[in-house]
Amino acid sequence: MPRKDDRVFVKNGFRHYRKTYDLTEVRIGAVLLLGLAVVIAWVMYKGQHPDPSLAALDVVAAGVTEVKVERAPLPLELTIEGWKEGPVRIFEFTNLYEKINGREGYYKSFGFERLHFVTLEKADDPTTIVDIELFNQSKAVNALGAYNGERDKEATPEVGEQGLTHYSRNALYLTRGQYYLRAVGSDESPAVLKQLAHVRARFEAELDGEALPWSYALFLGKLELSPDAIAYFTENAFGFADFAADVNVGRLEDETELFVKVAEDEVAATKLAEQFNQGFLGYGQAKAGGFIEDRYIQTISKAASQGPWAYGVKGAPDIAAATAGLERLAKALSGFPVPQVESGQDKAPEDALQNTKSESGADPGEPPYDSLEAGEQ
Amino acid sequence: MSEKNDSAGLQTHKAAERRNFLKQAGMVAGAAAGAGAGAFWLHDPTGEDGKPKPKILRLPEGGFAVEKPSTAADLGVARGNRVPAMLQGAVDAIGGIGAFINPGDVVLIKPNVAFERVAQLGATSNPEIVSALIKLVRDAGAKEVRVADNPIEAPENCFMRSGVRDAAVDAGARLYLPRPSDFEILNVPGAKWIEQWPFFAAPFRGVNKVIGVAPVKDHNLCRASMTTKNWYGLLGGRRNQFHQDIHGIIADLCLMMRPSFVVLDGTRVMFRSGPTGGSLSDVKMTHTIVASRDMLAADSFGWHELLGRQDEALPDYFAQAVARKLGNPDYKSLNVREVQIG
Numbered sequence: 117m118p119r120k121d122d123r124v125f126v127k128n129g130f131r132h133y134r135k136t137y138d139l140t141e142v143r144i145g146a147v148l149l150l151g152l153a154v155v156i157a158w159v160m161y162k163g164q165h166p167d168p169s170l171a172a173l174d175v176v177a178a179g180v181t182e183v184k185v186e187r188a189p190l191p192l193e194l195t196i197e198g199w200k201e202g203p204v205r206i207f208e209f210t211n212l213y214e215k216i217n218g219r220e221g222y223y224k225s226f227g228f229e230r231l232h233f234v235t236l237e238k239a240d241d242p243t244t245i246v247d248i249e250l251f252n253q254s255k256a257v258n259a260l261g262a263y264n265g266e267r268d269k270e271a272t273p274e275v276g277e278q279g280l281t282h283y284s285r286n287a288l289y290l291t292r293g294q295y296y297l298r299a300v301g302s303d304e305s306p307a308v309l310k311q312l313a314h315v316r317a318r319f320e321a322e323l324d325g326e327a328l329p330w331s332y333a334l335f336l337g338k339l340e341l342s343p344d345a346i347a348y349f350t351e352n353a354f355g356f357a358d359f360a361a362d363v364n365v366g367r368l369e370d371e372t373e374l375f376v377k378v379a380e381d382e383v384a385a386t387k388l389a390e391q392f393n394q395g396f397l398g399y400g401q402a403k404a405g406g407f408i409e410d411r412y413i414q415t416i417s418k419a420a421s422q423g424p425w426a427y428g429v430k431g432a433p434d435i436a437a438a439t440a441g442l443e444r445l446a447k448a449l450s451g452f453p454v455p456q457v458e459s460g461q462d463k464a465p466e467d468a469l470q471n472t473k474s475e476s477g478a479d480p481g482e483p484p485y486d487s488l489e490a491g492e493q
Numbered sequence: 494m495s496e497k498n499d500s501a502g503l504q505t506h507k508a509a510e511r512r513n514f515l516k517q518a519g520m521v522a523g524a525a526a527g528a529g530a531g532a533f534w535l536h537d538p539t540g541e542d543g544k545p546k547p548k549i550l551r552l553p554e555g556g557f558a559v560e561k562p563s564t565a566a567d568l569g570v571a572r573g574n575r576v577p578a579m580l581q582g583a584v585d586a587i588g589g590i591g592a593f594i595n596p597g598d599v600v601l602i603k604p605n606v607a608f609e610r611v612a613q614l615g616a617t618s619n620p621e622i623v624s625a626l627i628k629l630v631r632d633a634g635a636k637e638v639r640v641a642d643n644p645i646e647a648p649e650n651c652f653m654r655s656g657v658r659d660a661a662v663d664a665g666a667r668l669y670l671p672r673p674s675d676f677e678i679l680n681v682p683g684a685k686w687i688e689q690w691p692f693f694a695a696p697f698r699g700v701n702k703v704i705g706v707a708p709v710k711d712h713n714l715c716r717a718s719m720t721t722k723n724w725y726g727l728l729g730g731r732r733n734q735f736h737q738d739i740h741g742i743i744a745d746l747c748l749m750m751r752p753s754f755v756v757l758d759g760t761r762v763m764f765r766s767g768p769t770g771g772s773l774s775d776v777k778m779t780h781t782i783v784a785s786r787d788m789l790a791a792d793s794f795g796w797h798e799l800l801g802r803q804d805e806a807l808p809d810y811f812a813q814a815v816a817r818k819l820g821n822p823d824y825k826s827l828n829v830r831e832v833q834i835g
Contacts, residue, residue, distance in 0.1 A: 216645070219767070221713065300614075
């Protein structure tokens with residue numbers, strides 16, 4: 117039976133019912149309390165005296181963790197004397213928006229894989245900088261496509277064996293293999309321009325390149341078009357269906373577009389040419405000689421085949437111009453080395469670039485496509 | 494006798510058993526019903542009910558807009574080279590700073606500091622305008638001026654590199670760089686995408702006037718980024734997903750923020766390769782500052798007169814915002830007052 121004085125709950129929490137207490141317990145309790153007081157004091161002290169690096173606004177250091185990243189393919193020794201290099205940052209397909217939100221879609225439309233970013237800073241003037249943005253676009257044609265879409269139309273690229281290069285006031289733009297480099301200076305002072313020249317030399321010396329795609333050999337070397345008049349569509353060229361993939365286009369000064377696609381064999385090329393013509397007929401009407409007139413803007417188009425090449429003209433101002441363009445392209449293709457058919461572009465046949473036009477050779481004219489249209493690839 | 498007693502005992506036993514059974518069955522049924530009710534009450538298939546409920550923020554009804562004096566123009570356009578005087582001229586045209594700022598106001602200025610670029614490249618608001626605007630507002634008697642943005646890239650670097658940090662601090666404003674704890678869920682009634690979305694709320698606490706300052710830029714997705722797109726910098730969360738419907742989100746931004754007025758920074762224009770740019774060749778000097786209560790009117794002016802796209806139709810977000818009666822892009826039908834400074 118429960119007794120009246122049994123304590124069901126602790127009615128007096130401070131009262132102990134032991135006759136004696138252990139001095140060790142008291143000491144341990146005192147140590148714990150002291151430890152707690154030290155922790156509280158430490159927290160209060162740190163709150164009053166925060167680590168200065170938390171509020172640092174240094175251009176190079178802020179926002180950058182100490183995580184070491186893979187530097188390659190960025191060359192070593194990117195800076196000239198009096199300049200210093202900041203930490204390398206890498207942006208992947210999934211987080212590119214953290215660097216260039218609003219424009220990341222542009223690079224992704226050209227096969228973007230990875231961006232290496234690093235800032236070069238003048239040691240005695242932190243406001244004088246060069247930002248290095250190295251885009252890996254997965255294939256040379258993609259790098260060239262992204263490059264051409266962003267190029268200042270007044271700037272004529274220098275054509276090298278492995279890529280195109282140009283300066284635009286405070287900035288250097290360069291392609292090399294699958295890489296597209298943008299080196300953006302804070303101004304166009306001699307210090308920045310000297311640093312840009314050094315960057316160019318380092319990338320040209322160290323970055324693995326590859327021969328330009330065969331279409332550059334054809335359009336630059338054989339047809340002598342300006343490099344800015346060349347475009348490449350991975351798919352849906354001219355808004356056509358799946359057959360219009362891997363199509364190379366060069367634009368003449370009168371806006372006539374010459375296009376080429378290499379097929380597996382002669383039969384496939386003939387079929388492809390028919391498909392292109394059917395595509396043109398979708399918004400045009402047949403004219404004499406197999407030409408097709410656009411019913412809206414009255415330009416002339418026609419596709420043909422020659423060996424494994426399916427080729428043609430699009431957007432010519434009249435039948436005479438279309439005929440001339442078609443003949444010019446057929447002549448250039450005659451004897452032109454046939455690249456292997458595979459996904460994407462092949463490299464230029466050996467010696468095919470010997471006749472490439474120098475930077476002083478051509479009127480750059482308008483870029484072949486605006487960035488959005490090219491981005492539809 | 495014994496048999497009779499046994500029978501009576503059996504009867505009593507059976508009755509007791511029945512009672513026991515009914516009692517136990519009742520208890521089991523009660524427990525089952527209680528468990529079922531508890532399960533129904535606690536059912537949370539998505540796990541959302543168990544999470545702490547975020548505080549939902551609402552901006553003031555009518556936003557931060559102020560009444561327009563009858564003599565004020567709809568659009569103030571100042572051209573010249575002296576930024577403070579141009580800003581003063583543009584704001585005077587739409588009623589003067591006194592029409593917007595009262596003594597004791599707490600004012601938030603929202604520049605575009607999205608990218609880590611120097612001001613000369615045109616990707617960010619001109620720090621000279623930010624500085625002049627802060628001084629203008631302070632001279633009008635504002636108790637406190639704040640400058641805030643949630644940039645794309647590292648905020649410290651963006652504010653530093655763009656020159657906006659020094660401009661703001663030197664002019665006496667308080668700078669707000671975004672921290673995770675600064676964001677709250679904002680409710681924008683009627684919005685398509687951001688009816689409830691993380692919003693850079695900390696700088697808005699206690700604010701009663703808001704001014705946007707945006708550069709004029711080409712934009713890869715929405716074709717032009719000006720004062721309406723500028724409010725994108727107040728959003729948090731995974732805002733990049735809105736690029737799937739860029740025009741829809743900009744129309745939502747017009748709904749979200751009704752500023753006291755906006756300043757369109759047309760001192761220079763990034764006319765291509767936007768919104769990041771990079772080359773000075775992408776920028777042209779246009780020496781113009783526009784002030785307006787109507788963001789769509791200011792942006793339409795920027796599209797036609799500063800970006801020089803007279804022959805192109807306005808981007809779709811204008812039509813979507815007009816459908817919600819959020820402004821009038823037909824600036825030629827409005828009262829436009831132009832001043833030449835110097």
